[in-house]
Amino acid sequence: MNMDLNDNNHFKNRFFFQSVKHALAGIVTVIKAERNMRYHLFISLIVIVLCTFLRISLVEWCIIIGCLSAVLTSEMLNTAIETTVDLATNGQHHILAKRAKDIAAGGVLVTSIGALIIGLIILVPKLLNRLFY
Numbered sequence: 742m743n744m745d746l747n748d749n750n751h752f753k754n755r756f757f758f759q760s761v762k763h764a765l766a767g768i769v770t771v772i773k774a775e776r777n778m779r780y781h782l783f784i785s786l787i788v789i790v791l792c793t794f795l796r797i798s799l800v801e802w803c804i805i806i807g808c809l810s811a812v813l814t815s816e817m818l819n820t821a822i823e824t825t826v827d828l829a830t831n832g833q834h835h836i837l838a839k840r841a842k843d844i845a846a847g848g849v850l851v852t853s854i855g856a857l858i859i860g861l862i863i864l865v866p867k868l869l870n871r872l873f874y
């Protein structure tokens with residue numbers, strides 16, 4: 742095949758946008774398929790509304806967005822691992838399948854607890870200040 746430099750660049754761009762398209766499809770799939778993901782999104786929305794109401798600082802926004810992204814990402818990775826395990830085991834019970842799924846779910850729990858603690862540290866004092874002073 743005879744491709745010059747421009748063809749090659751064009752191909753690379755197409756590949757990038759195709760990657761983004763597939764990544765967006767993955768996000769839509771996990772939202773449709775996973776109830777826990779919808780819970781996480783709902784809680785994220787409440788946190789964002791609360792943060793807007795409490796007028797948190799720029800640095801605090803960065804920390805909160807980092808925490809929300811970490812929780813959503815861990816849920817997506819958990820779903821990817823569950824899907825891969827289901828593909829590999831084809832519905833059969835296996836101790837390693839259980840181990841992989843339990844560890845992945847544990848990862849979501851660890852991230853969620855960390856995010857919850859950080860959220861409480863940032864938001865509770867501001868909330869109390871707003872409510873009582």
Ligand SMILES: Nc1ncnc2c1ncn2[C@@H]1O[C@H](COP(=O)(O)OP(=O)(O)OP(=O)(O)O)[C@@H](O)[C@H]1O
Binds near residue numbers: 839
């Ligand atoms: N193939 C398997 N072999 C052995 N144990 C399994 C297998 N599949 C699932 N399990 C066990 O059942 C639990 C629930 O599995 P399931 O695939 O329903 O996850 P889930 O309920 O969708 O998880 P999450 O709540 O994180 O979305 C797993 O955490 C694991 O302990």
